[in-house]
Amino acid sequence: MSMVDEVSEKTGRYFPHPAVQRFTSGVYPDHHALVTASQDTLKENYPRYSRFGTPVTDAVEQEVTRLEGGYGSLCVCSGLAAITSTLLAFLRPGDHILVNRSVYEPVRHFINTYLSQRGVSATFLSSSEFMECDKFLKKSTTLIYIESPSSNVFEVTDIEFVVNQAQKNNILVVMDNTWSTPLLMNPIKHGVDVVIHSASKYLSGHSDAVAGIITTTEKYFSPLRKYLMMAGICLGGEESFSIYKGLKTLGVRLDTQANSASKIIELLSYHPHVGTVLAPQLITHPDHCTYNKYYKKYNGVFSFSVACVSDKKRDEFLAGFKIFKLAYGWGGVDSCIIPFTLTHFLISDPTQLFFRVSTGLEECDLLIADFKNALSFL
Structure with missing residues (x-):
């Protein structure tokens, strides 16, 4: 069996896929169960509302976590949402970030408009400049964002060198790993803190779902999940099942x-x-x-x-x-x-x-x- 496989409690028979459950709110047998669920903000047990997840979403998150070698994964409504929500969750006014120059153009636009308006500054570097990234660090630098290989021209950043500089200065490292998928490279194994995928691409593989997935180390999982739940950035069951099937091939x-x-x-x-x-x-x-x-x-x-x-x-x-x-x-x-x-x-x-x-x-x-x-x- 692979991923999260289900076994019928009544017959003991094996079912190869989790169910796509179409629901908004869970139904509870009594007041105690309802209150218990309402206090379960990190989905320790089953969610009280589909915004917190569904069985097939859980299956996708668990499999991507396994493939990436992370602590936990979080499904969101698009690859761009995975990027912007991660940046918004961890950046504050006055922060400075380093970004590779050939990053996905909507990300550059988001940084130069919305983040800039909120007091976050950015320096864009080539792959060779990242080999001297210590020269571009400021006291206010709190995050380094890497897309590697980058959009269209495929600049490749030396991840371990960047991570080494970041760890010396207590800087969060986020990487978009969409181009590679977890099968070609695992950034967390090289010290990256947060890994992002546009699951609309290779992970779903059939151009029939828009989705994003964020995988993190233990330190950053709960803060990011709390932000996503508060902001309402979630993925539906149908899209999750498309990714679930895609991961198998x-x-x-x-x-x-x-x-x-x-x-x-x-x-x-x-x-x-x-x-x-x-x-x-x-x-x-x-x-x-x-x-x-x-x-x-x-x-x-x-x-x-x-x-x-x-x-x-x-x-x-x-x-x-x-x-x-x-x-x-x-x-x-x-x-x-x-x-x-x-x-x-x-x-x-x-x-x-x-x-x-x-x-x-x-x-x-x-x-x-x-x-x-x-x-x-x-």
């Missing part, structure tokens, strides 16, 4: 998607119309050595560029794909491609047009043929 999906990605990367690396391929498994990536230090395998997400072409040529290139879908999502069973712009804070080449790719579970030969067909329009 995560390993085989990652292997298949990584294999397809590696074959396409090989094609692109020698194609005359391709300028550069951004994937940390390539020796040409600036953080290749750091990646090999921490990560066990690769996944199905990478980026590449072509020489800037007219809007007409770009549209013909994208229309040339019959299998790859033009979509922002990634980590699902369907292969996707989306153009993106290197923002001003990254070293960029204005002569290049960039695309992010996520391989799905279609046959690898078909994906390669699809790419060759689209490239013929350039």
Whole structure:
């Protein structure tokens, strides 16, 4: 049996999945039971209200905790909610944070607007600058936020070096591990305090649920859970069950998607119309050595560029794909491609047009043929 498996009390038969219970409020037999439940703010026993959790949510939290090697996990309504709620739970006016420069753009926007308005300042660093992060620490620095490999360009941060500096200064370290999943790397084993996943990506794996999961060490679990319960940031049973099912196939999906990605990367690396391929498994990536230090395998997400072409040529290139879908999502069973712009804070080449790719579970030969067909329009 895996995860949290149920056995019928009446028959003793084994059931492989927890029930998806659709309810808002629990019903109690008497006043004593109701009062006892109302005092159970951390869900020590079963919740009095579905905002505190459901059986399948519990199962997901327990499995992700096991996979990440943490103390406990908490499901929330989106990956971005997992990030913003963690920041809001632990930051106070006057605090300063360090963040990697190529962080997910909505996170950068949240920091520069909402957190800034509330008196929290931030310094954005490249992966190489994080190797000198002690120079950027202030007396008011209370949190370091890492997304590694980072969005679109996959900058890889040397986690143990950052953690070492943070522990010397009693600084909380939070890391977004969505790109890697718990199967490729476990940040807590390297000293990270709080790990975040957008479960909408690889963990659910079918592009049918929006969810986030936070895994913490023992020190930070109760404070964060209290904040989430007070703020009402929770996940429903249907979405939880989607993640539950996805976790069971995560390993085989990652292997298949990584294999397809590696074959396409090989094609692109020698194609005359391709300028550069951004994937940390390539020796040409600036953080290749750091990646090999921490990560066990690769996944199905990478980026590449072509020489800037007219809007007409770009549209013909994208229309040339019959299998790859033009979509922002990634980590699902369907292969996707989306153009993106290197923002001003990254070293960029204005002569290049960039695309992010996520391989799905279609046959690898078909994906390669699809790419060759689209490239013929350039």
